[in-house]
Amino acid sequence: MSDSEFAITSQGLTRRFGSLIAVNEVDLKIPRGQIYGFLGPNGSGKSTTIRMLCGLLTPSAGSAQVLGMDTRKESEKLKQLIGYMTQRFSLFEDMSVMENLRFISEIYAIDRKSRKTRVAELLEKFDLSSRIKQKAGTLSGGQKQRLALAAATLHKPKILFLDEPTSAVDPQNRRDFWETLFELAEQGTTILVSTHYMDEAARCHRLAILDQGVKVADGSPRELGNEIHSHVIEVSAEDPNLARAALVDEAKIISITQLGVRLRILIPKEFSGPVEIVSSRLGQANVDAEVEQVFPDLEDVFVAVTELRREAIAA
Amino acid sequence: MKSLIRIFAVMRKEFLQLSRDRLTFGMIVGIPLIQLLMFGYAINTDVRNLSAAYSDEADTHLSREFIAEISASQVINIRHRVSSAQELNQLLDNGTISIGIYIPDDFDRRVINRDRQAVQLLVDGTDPIILGVAQQLTSIPIAFDSQTSIRPDSNLIEVRNYYNPERRSAVNIVPGLVGVILTMTMVLFTAVAIVREKERGNMELLINTPVKTPELMLGKIFPYIFIGLIQLVIILSAGRILFSVPMRGSGLDVFATSLLFIATNLSLGLLISTISKTQFQAMQMAFFILLPSILLSGFMFPFDGMPVAAQYIAEVLPLTHFNRLIRGIVLRGADMMSMWDELVALAAFMFIALTLAIARFNKRLD
Numbered sequence: 036m037s038d039s040e041f042a043i044t045s046q047g048l049t050r051r052f053g054s055l056i057a058v059n060e061v062d063l064k065i066p067r068g069q070i071y072g073f074l075g076p077n078g079s080g081k082s083t084t085i086r087m088l089c090g091l092l093t094p095s096a097g098s099a100q101v102l103g104m105d106t107r108k109e110s111e112k113l114k115q116l117i118g119y120m121t122q123r124f125s126l127f128e129d130m131s132v133m134e135n136l137r138f139i140s141e142i143y144a145i146d147r148k149s150r151k152t153r154v155a156e157l158l159e160k161f162d163l164s165s166r167i168k169q170k171a172g173t174l175s176g177g178q179k180q181r182l183a184l185a186a187a188t189l190h191k192p193k194i195l196f197l198d199e200p201t202s203a204v205d206p207q208n209r210r211d212f213w214e215t216l217f218e219l220a221e222q223g224t225t226i227l228v229s230t231h232y233m234d235e236a237a238r239c240h241r242l243a244i245l246d247q248g249v250k251v252a253d254g255s256p257r258e259l260g261n262e263i264h265s266h267v268i269e270v271s272a273e274d275p276n277l278a279r280a281a282l283v284d285e286a287k288i289i290s291i292t293q294l295g296v297r298l299r300i301l302i303p304k305e306f307s308g309p310v311e312i313v314s315s316r317l318g319q320a321n322v323d324a325e326v327e328q329v330f331p332d333l334e335d336v337f338v339a340v341t342e343l344r345r346e347a348i349a350a
Numbered sequence: 351m352k353s354l355i356r357i358f359a360v361m362r363k364e365f366l367q368l369s370r371d372r373l374t375f376g377m378i379v380g381i382p383l384i385q386l387l388m389f390g391y392a393i394n395t396d397v398r399n400l401s402a403a404y405s406d407e408a409d410t411h412l413s414r415e416f417i418a419e420i421s422a423s424q425v426i427n428i429r430h431r432v433s434s435a436q437e438l439n440q441l442l443d444n445g446t447i448s449i450g451i452y453i454p455d456d457f458d459r460r461v462i463n464r465d466r467q468a469v470q471l472l473v474d475g476t477d478p479i480i481l482g483v484a485q486q487l488t489s490i491p492i493a494f495d496s497q498t499s500i501r502p503d504s505n506l507i508e509v510r511n512y513y514n515p516e517r518r519s520a521v522n523i524v525p526g527l528v529g530v531i532l533t534m535t536m537v538l539f540t541a542v543a544i545v546r547e548k549e550r551g552n553m554e555l556l557i558n559t560p561v562k563t564p565e566l567m568l569g570k571i572f573p574y575i576f577i578g579l580i581q582l583v584i585i586l587s588a589g590r591i592l593f594s595v596p597m598r599g600s601g602l603d604v605f606a607t608s609l610l611f612i613a614t615n616l617s618l619g620l621l622i623s624t625i626s627k628t629q630f631q632a633m634q635m636a637f638f639i640l641l642p643s644i645l646l647s648g649f650m651f652p653f654d655g656m657p658v659a660a661q662y663i664a665e666v667l668p669l670t671h672f673n674r675l676i677r678g679i680v681l682r683g684a685d686m687m688s689m690w691d692e693l694v695a696l697a698a699f700m701f702i703a704l705t706l707a708i709a710r711f712n713k714r715l716d
């Protein structure tokens with residue numbers, strides 16, 4: 036069986052809240068030892084999917100297997116094997132860093148001798164040694180995040196679920212954080228991380244893009260760029276607003292995104308000569324600009340798949 | 351073994367958080383003291399249908415007429431007839447009746463001669479309201495039809511005030527307050543302790559760990575048992591110092607009964623916490639239990655004086671049973687086991703509430 040190859044699989048995983056479909060028939064195959072990303076805007080169902088995979092929410096339909104165990108029936112057995120860092124800080128704010136980690140080490144019933152050394156090891160690793168007496172509630176965003184990660188990895192889980200772990204963290208800390216994730220992955224931990232940062236998604240081995248509860252694309256960042264159904268055209272103009280105005284009526288263009296003085300334009304692959312389409316429009320409007328075709332980045336992929344889906348729904 | 355480690359972990363965490371929560375900690379000590387002072391004076395009300403029993407050693411026409419007369423007043427409700435004063439005492443002791451009527455065998459002669467009292471009312475005087483009722487009954491006239499022109503004479507009926515000869519209301523209030531305060535704090539604290547973790551997001555972390563539901567519940571309950579016992583000691587000792595409330599029964603009985611009652615209320619609190627989503631909801635539900643407990647349990651008004659419907663409601667309140675127990679033990683020196691049925695009722699409450707709480711609490715968010 037291919038069971039051993041995948042840490043997480045799901046078939047038609049669905050969750051409804053009343054009439055809202057928060058997660059809609061999501062199929063997943065997440066290989067072991069990889070960092071797998073969930074990329075999606077607010078409300079796209081990232082947290083809900085992670086909660087179902089942890090066995091915290093019961094799926095309305097479909098099923099999921101984590102380490103070969105069914106999340107509906109064997110969630111208790113799974114608890115010992117998975118770590119979960121919640122989107123919202125969920126350690127005890129009125130307890131110190133040390134007290135929190137000690138509590139976690141006891142709740143996982145780690146044997147007495149290793150408890151102390153493991154906590155000390157994590158304090159060292161996550162640079163919290165100088166803060167052991169500080170109340171968790173008074174830590175900075177980055178410190179809280181490191182404490183939460185320390186708590187989630189204390190029992191050396193085989194799978195780590197991280198729900199938007201870097202939302203309150205500065206760029207330097209984010210880099211360090213990802214270093215740690217790669218270390219963990221190298222040691223064999225499978226990591227599922229949700230994010231709405233493109234640069235973070237680009238670091239994942241593989242990722243799924245979620246939009247309104249639907250998985251609209253998945254693959255490695257490179258594959259996603261290759262498979263995108265659009266050409267990406269970059270326009271550099273002195274007055275990007277003029278250029279934008281000239282292009283906005285063009286029916287073949289599915290989206291225009293402004294990045295400083297540059298515009299990134301998506302045109303479906305069924306149209307050939309995308310550069311010419313854009314240049315001729317700009318020429319008609321007498322706008323002076325440089326036009327070139329570029330390799331899609333994740334943001335382009337994201338815009339392309341979500342726009343395509345919106346159009347498909349509208350049609 | 352692992353279970354024990356986890357229960358202790360939860361317990362220690364609760365203690366830690368409690369010791370940091372100044373306000374709650376203050377309430378643990380403050381509530382009993384403030385309430386004790388507040389309820390220092392009782393509220394008097396009219397009552398009817400107090401349980402009574404009589405022993406008629408005379409058994410003459412006149413004595414039977416007297417009993418008929420006294421029960422026609424509807425203030426008391428005669429439930430038993432016994433054959434000796436001693437049996438009346440026993441019924442008073444175990445709380446079956448509030449008033450005992452004793453008629454000696456020379457009743458007729460006493461009525462004619464009017465030299466000594468002809469009837470004794472034996473009263474559980476710890477309840478000032480009952481005592482008032484007894485005083486009222488002494489005005490019932492007793493005379494042979496042939497005895498004309500006798501002035502209404504209260505000398506014929508004597509009130510024997512048992513347990514509370516000085517007629518102090520605090521004597522009755524203080525043990526009752528033990529139950530009220532324990533209900534208030536125990537139900538509220540546990541209910542809020544769990545709901546707070548839901549609100550703060552800690553619950554999502556906890557339910558993702560291997561901790562089992564009963565482990566989590568037990569770990570959360572234990573610290574509060576300890577707190578309940580502290581409150582018990584505060585109320586009883588303050589009651590003794592401030593109001594000289596006696597302690598007639600065995601301390602061990604008080605301890606055991608209170609322990610059972612505390613556990614019952616904690617289980618109720620847990621059950622509430624599994625139903626409510628916010629701390630505010632939890633508080634509302636706790637008050638939903640607390641209010642009828644105060645009003646109907648016999649703490650404020652004598653149980654027998656309440657309408658039948660209210661009595662039925664009162665029977666499903668743990669405080670009603672606890673009040674009977676604690677008053678019996680503290681004020682009348684009764685043996686806990688002589689009221690075993692009340693103990694069974696409390697244990698049943700606890701068992702049902704705890705089972706429901708554990709069944710309802712599932713380690714999921716949906």
Ligand SMILES: Nc1ncnc2c1ncn2[C@@H]1O[C@H](COP(=O)(O)OP(=O)(O)OP(=O)(O)O)[C@@H](O)[C@H]1O
Pocket residue numbers: 052055057075076077078079080081082083084122199231
């Ligand atoms: N318990 C709930 N009851 C009702 N609706 C819910 C519940 N939890 C989530 N939802 C809804 O489900 C949808 C998906 O929510 P989810 O939290 O999974 O999104 P997300 O991708 O994690 O968003 P974000 O980036 O903001 O964290 C949202 O529309 C949300 O309002």
Ligand SMILES: [Mg+2]
Pocket residue numbers: 081082083122198199
């Ligand atoms: Mg989320």
